[in-house]
Amino acid sequence: MNDAMSASLNDEMMKNIDWSKLGFHYTEPDYIVRAACHEGVWEEPYATQDKYLHLHVSATCLQYGQEAFEGLKAFRGVDGKIRLFRWRENARRMAKSAEGLYMRPVPEELFGRAIRLALEKNIDFVPPYGTGATLYFRPLLIGTTPRLGVGPGRDFEFVVIPSPIGPYYPGKFHCTSFIVNRHVDRAAPFGTGQFKVGGNYAASFRATEAAHAQGYDCLFLDAKYHRYIDECSAANFIGIKECTKEQSTMYKVEYLTPLSSAILPSITNDSLMTLAKERGIKVTRRRILLEELSEMTEAAACGTACVISPIDKVVDPEQGRTYSFGSEPGPVLSELYHALRDIQFGRAEDRHGWTEVIEIKN
Numbered sequence: 435m436n437d438a439m440s441a442s443l444n445d446e447m448m449k450n451i452d453w454s455k456l457g458f459h460y461t462e463p464d465y466i467v468r469a470a471c472h473e474g475v476w477e478e479p480y481a482t483q484d485k486y487l488h489l490h491v492s493a494t495c496l497q498y499g500q501e502a503f504e505g506l507k508a509f510r511g512v513d514g515k516i517r518l519f520r521w522r523e524n525a526r527r528m529a530k531s532a533e534g535l536y537m538r539p540v541p542e543e544l545f546g547r548a549i550r551l552a553l554e555k556n557i558d559f560v561p562p563y564g565t566g567a568t569l570y571f572r573p574l575l576i577g578t579t580p581r582l583g584v585g586p587g588r589d590f591e592f593v594v595i596p597s598p599i600g601p602y603y604p605g606k607f608h609c610t611s612f613i614v615n616r617h618v619d620r621a622a623p624f625g626t627g628q629f630k631v632g633g634n635y636a637a638s639f640r641a642t643e644a645a646h647a648q649g650y651d652c653l654f655l656d657a658k659y660h661r662y663i664d665e666c667s668a669a670n671f672i673g674i675k676e677c678t679k680e681q682s683t684m685y686k687v688e689y690l691t692p693l694s695s696a697i698l699p700s701i702t703n704d705s706l707m708t709l710a711k712e713r714g715i716k717v718t719r720r721r722i723l724l725e726e727l728s729e730m731t732e733a734a735a736c737g738t739a740c741v742i743s744p745i746d747k748v749v750d751p752e753q754g755r756t757y758s759f760g761s762e763p764g765p766v767l768s769e770l771y772h773a774l775r776d777i778q779f780g781r782a783e784d785r786h787g788w789t790e791v792i793e794i795k796n
């Protein structure tokens with residue numbers, strides 16, 4: 435498709451965007467942003483309306499899975515300003531994923547320029563305040579060197595794909611149910627689970643699709659013992675426990691989240707931990723036995739896409755157990771959800787410098 439055709443297709447689509455009905459689906463933006471790296475040298479990111487890559491069939495991303503991606507959002511605030519949330523953390527995590535797969539990391543400042551350019555060129559796709567929708571960016575890094583011999587390539591392409599999105603789980607802040615699967619591992623303890631690479635997601639599809647077929651999302655356990663909680667589909671796990679007087683005289687509640695070398699270090703989880711500590715909640719990151727769910731009063735999945743998605747139940751068919759948390763979001767996680775949303779949408783003071791207001795030149 436040429437540029438003019440793509441632009442007119444978008445004009446059509448813009449008319450049809452019902453922001454408040456958007457789900458977590460791709461809507462074609464006007465522009466994507468690209469930058470290539472050859473011989474270790476990155477070119478300056480540029481915007482293009484062409485959404486197709488001209489890729490060699492033997493590119494290392496296709497043959498050997500040399501691919502990493504990210505996900506971050508721009509928010510239209512209550513004051514009309516556009517804020518990017520913690521983009522440097524995404525840039526740093528992508529650099530780690532790149533190193534994990536022997537790819538050339540995208541320099542942090544170049545990552546930032548690419549995101550800002552993608553925002554500037556797609557400004558009409560930033561959803562209005564109050565719709566709950568945001569402009570999501572999917573930065574993607576792929577190996578483009580043609581190779582048949584097994585090994586990493588030397589050439590890379592960095593792409594930023596923007597798309598306006600609604601909530602990951604339909605409904606504003608509602609509960610999801612999870613099912614345990616001990617027959618499919620998402621990532622090994624010393625594998626690539628800590629990196630955001632496509633292979634982890636492909637590896638999880640057998641389990642997630644089987645879960646969806648039964649009306650659940652998949653709860654992954656650690657791959658070695660199948661005893662500890664790793665991740666909730668494509669999100670980190672959070673559990674809330676009440677502290678007894680014997681456990682602590684200082685804290686009433688504890689925020690628990692898994693410590694595991696196989697899970698993605700979530701930027702949302704990191705932010706929520708900070709907000710929890712500020713509210714006098716004890717925050718603990720450690721291995722969490724599946725059975726400990728029975729001691730928790732609230733549980734949730736967290737990530738950029740869903741922010742916090744409370745869990746109403748976790749079913750473990752093999753052990754014949756169901757852990758229930760009630761069908762309404764609990765008070766602790768609700769408070770943290772709203773605290774984070776308030777910062778992202780400019781309703782509360784950003785005391786941690788997590789947001790960057792982006793001025794768009796006309």
Ligand code: PLP
Binds near residue numbers: 665737738
């Ligand atoms: N875990 C996995 C496997 C993910 O794909 C994501 C999403 O990025 C997360 C956790 C949450 O991470 P973040 O909060 O940085 O989006």
Ligand code: COI
Binds near residue numbers: 739740741
């Ligand atoms: C997230 O952004 O929270 C995710 O879980 C990423 C997923 C949509 C690939």
